[in-house]
Amino acid sequence: MTDAVTNPLLSPPALPYDLPPYGSIRAEHYLPAFRExxxxxxxxxxxITSQTDAPTFExxxxxxxxxxxxxxxxxRTFYTVSSADGTAEIQAVEEELAPLMAAHSDAIQLDATLFARISALHAQLDELGLDAESRHLVERHHREMxxxxxxxxxxxxxxLTDLNQRLSVLTTTFEKxxxxxxxxxxxxxxDAAELDGLSEGELSAAAQAATARGLDGRYVVTLTLYTGHPYLASLANRESRRRLxxxxxxxxxxxxxxxxREVLREIVxxxxERAALLGYPSHAAAILADQTAGSPQTVHDLLRRLAVPAATNARSEQAALQRIADADGIRIEAHDWAFYTEKVRAAEYDLDRAALRPWFEAERVLRDGVFFAAEQLYGVTITERHDLQGYHPDVRVFEVHNADGSExxxxxLDLYTRDSKRGGAWMNSIVTQSALRGTAPVVVNNLNVNKPAPGTPTLLTLDEVTTLFHEFGHALHGLFATVTYPHFAGTAVHRDFVEFPSQVNEMWILWPEILTNYARHIDTDEPLPADVVERLHASEAFNQGFAxxxxxxxxxxxxxxxxxxxDEATADIDVAEFEATALADIGLDNPAVPTRYASTYFAHVFSGGYSAGYYSYIWSEVLDADTVEWFRDNGGLTRDNGDRFRQRLLGVGGSADPLAAYRDFRGRDAEIQPLLERRGLTG
Structure with a gap:
């Protein structure tokens, strides 16, 4: 029997901020709750559709x-768990749920009577006397349907419904x-000798991972979502790098x-076919019709413009690596790039990024870096709630208050990697803010940091510090968005705009008053030396050709x-050949610089929400780099600047056109020059 007594998912929310009662939810609760x-x-x-009254906004x-x-x-409760703690039981639920969810979504989105009522309102939009958010709501529902x-x-x-259901199964299968x-x-x-170059903490994490798999006395290095791996920069054993x-x-x-391979071919x-049914020449054209970019051609033009100088810079970087590798008698291959990059970095900038880890202890980075920057910029306070439980023992819960003390x-935060967690890092909303529903936001950040043995501190790489700041930028967007309607809540913005706030939050990593507050040596409490900071700034464009x-x-x-x-998609396509042809077409077919994701593990586009949208990171970075310039020109880390950014951009959520919101904040459209300078692409 499934009811509010036996199924906690069907009981009214009882915890603060409607946090789900994860401690009492079991896998078998989900499907009955979804059906109800x-x-x-x-x-x-x-x-709504059966009423005889003429359609009104209300x-x-x-x-x-x-x-x-x-x-x-x-x-939201389920998908938070399925991505971060996808046990076999949860995966079985997700496989059964996928077509049911697709069918239900289609039943609403394709409802002819509902669409007719919304179309009638859309046709008389100027006569309805609506406020800006309500007007935008009519426009968005009409366009999306x-x-x-x-x-x-x-x-x-x-x-169309058949296609959507089959695609939901395929994308779930791809991720599984x-x-x-x-x-x-x-x-x-x-043998630990095979991992020469790793730190004590990294070795500890590898030993811990082996023990968890019943391989006591050995070492296991788990894979990251993207092609490369942080350990490639420090592993001295070339064969170990190659294997990884x-x-x-x-x-x-x-x-x-x-x-x-066959899964992704069928997805494509x-x-x-779905795009053609909807009247578009391709899936990319269908997706981009409702993004700020507008069309595939606009995206292609940007990517081609950047690819030529990026490839040129990568070849120059490769030549510099080869000069050092010559002394070792090797020819640079993809698995050597990161290792010799660090040698060049050390030679040119006297900088060993791996040696920085003792200054980046995770707890201090979180509290005295990530949280501190938000407190200084926005006046918020963040305190841990040990009385509240997440969906896994590793999950920590924090309460956020505004500057005036209001909730x-x-x-x-779910920091550590585990076998049941998908790769990468992400933010999602467990509860979204809505004045109409009377709800407040609950957001989660997931990372995949290797967990050391008990009693051993977690020391982050600079890249992991960057990821923590980045994902918290998404979290702030989800926390600060203040809207009336659930449709616009949190990060519900155009896909090619959503990365913008998170990328802006990365600017505080090396901001002087933030860096000196969190980057302190774990043993001596000494701040990161000023000359090291100078060299970090000097090397910001280093290796950007590769990246x-x-x-x-x-x-x-x-x-x-x-x-x-x-017609093209139904041809017999060899995945590896297709990739090679595509990369040659844009001049990015350098074997020493592999693509960040190959098709068979490109989760963003074949099981996530970024299909035809992975360009959005660089598209958003145009706005990000332009915004960083604005902050620097206007005094940097001040409450006035933070309040302006919060009110005019983060707080808007999806309730207004994103580029209009950007113009309201910046006073003009974004310019690309700051991005070109940041990535060293101006030559």
Missing amino acids: AFAAHRAEVEQ NTLMALERSGALLDRIA SLAGAGLDDEQKKR NLLADTNDLAVVFD LEASRARGARGNEHDN RLRA LGLFL TSEYLAASWIDQAWHGLSV
């Missing part, structure tokens, strides 16, 4: 925004395969039960797959 929530949502929508749009609250709560296919005939809608193959391909080392990169690049393409075919929301090239390569592969027409 689906039914409740359909009944709420039917009340009886149609307001009612639609109030509907689905139970489903939204359960879905149009793009979803609400205007198709019944036969077309049936095919990737997680399994990533775990299977974790590299086992028999080879394992990473093999994921999803080994001809075993976790092979993703069905996405192309803002909860922030959850930009590997990113642009992945973005181009995404565009290439999703730019295919139906």
Whole structure:
């Protein structure tokens, strides 16, 4: 029996900020709760569509925004767990749920009567006397339902629903395969000598990972989501580097039960067919029609503009690496790049990034860096709530208050990697703020930092420090967005705008008063030496040819797959050959600079929400670099600047056109020159 007594997901929220009662939720609770929530949502929508009164904003749009609250709560609870603690039981639920969720979404989005009511309101929009957010709500619902296919005939809608359900299964399968193959391909080392160059903490984490797999006395290095691995920069043993990169690049393409090649080919075919059904020449065209970029051609123009100088810079960097590698009698290959990059960095800037880890103890970075910057800029206070429980023992819960002491929301942090967590780093909202529903935000950041043995401090790399600041930028966006309607809550903005606030938050990492507050040696409490900081600043554009090239390569592969027409997508495509042709087309086919993600483990676009949208990081970085320049020109880390950024950008959520919000904040459109200078692409 499933009811509010036996199923905690169906009980009214009882914890602060409606935090789900994770301690009492079991895997078997989810599907019955979803089925009840689906039914409740359909009944709420039917009340809107069955009425005989003429459509008004209140009886149609307001009612639609109030509907689905139970489903939204359960879905956010579940998908938080499925991505961060995807046990076999949870994965089984997700596989069964995927087509049900797709079918339910289509039932709402393709409802002809609902679309007719919204279209009627859209046609008389100027006569409704709505405030700006309400007007934008009508526009967005009308556009989204149009793009979803609400205007198709019944036969077309049936095919569209079939496509969406099949795609939901395929994307879930892709992620499941990737997680399994990533775990299977974790590299086992028999001797610590093979890991020469790793720190004591990194060795401890590798030993801990081995013990967790029943391999006492050995060492296991788990893989990151992207192609490279942080350890490639410090592993002195070339064969160990080769094994690590080879394992990473093999994921999803080994001809075993976790092979993703046919899965992704079918995803591409069905996405192309769906786009054609909706009247678009490609999936990319369909997706970009509702992004700030507007069209694939605009994205292609930007990527090609950046690719030429990036590839040129990468070749120059490679030549510098080769000069040092010549002394070792080797020819630079992909698995050597990071290792020799650190040698060049040391020679040119007298800088050893691996040696910085003792200054980046995780707890201090979090409290005295990430939190401190937010406190200084926005006046918020962040305190840990030991009485509240997350979905896993590693999850920590923090309460956030505004400068005036009023409650803002909860922030959850899930720092460490585990076999049940998907790769990468991300933020998601467990509860979103909405004045209409009377809810406050609850957001979570997930990272994949290796967990050392008990009693050993967690020392971060500079890249991991950057990731922590970046993801907290997303968290701030989710916490600060203040809207009326759930549709606009948190980070519900255009995909190619969503990375902008998080990238801006990275600027505080080396900001003097922030850095001196958190970057202190774990043993001596000495701050990071000033000359080291100077060399970090001097080396900011170092290796940007490689970094930009590997990113642009992945973005181009995404565009290439999703730019295919139906006829092109139904051809017999060899995945490796397709990638090679695409990279040659844009001049990013340097074997020593592999793409950040190859197709078979490109989770962002084949199981996440970035299909035809991976370009959005660099697109958003144009805004980010321009904003960093504004902060520097206007006094930097001040409450006035923080309040302006919060009120005019972060606080808007999705309730206004994002580029209009940017113009309101900046006083003009963004300029690309700061980005070109940051990445050393001005030559």
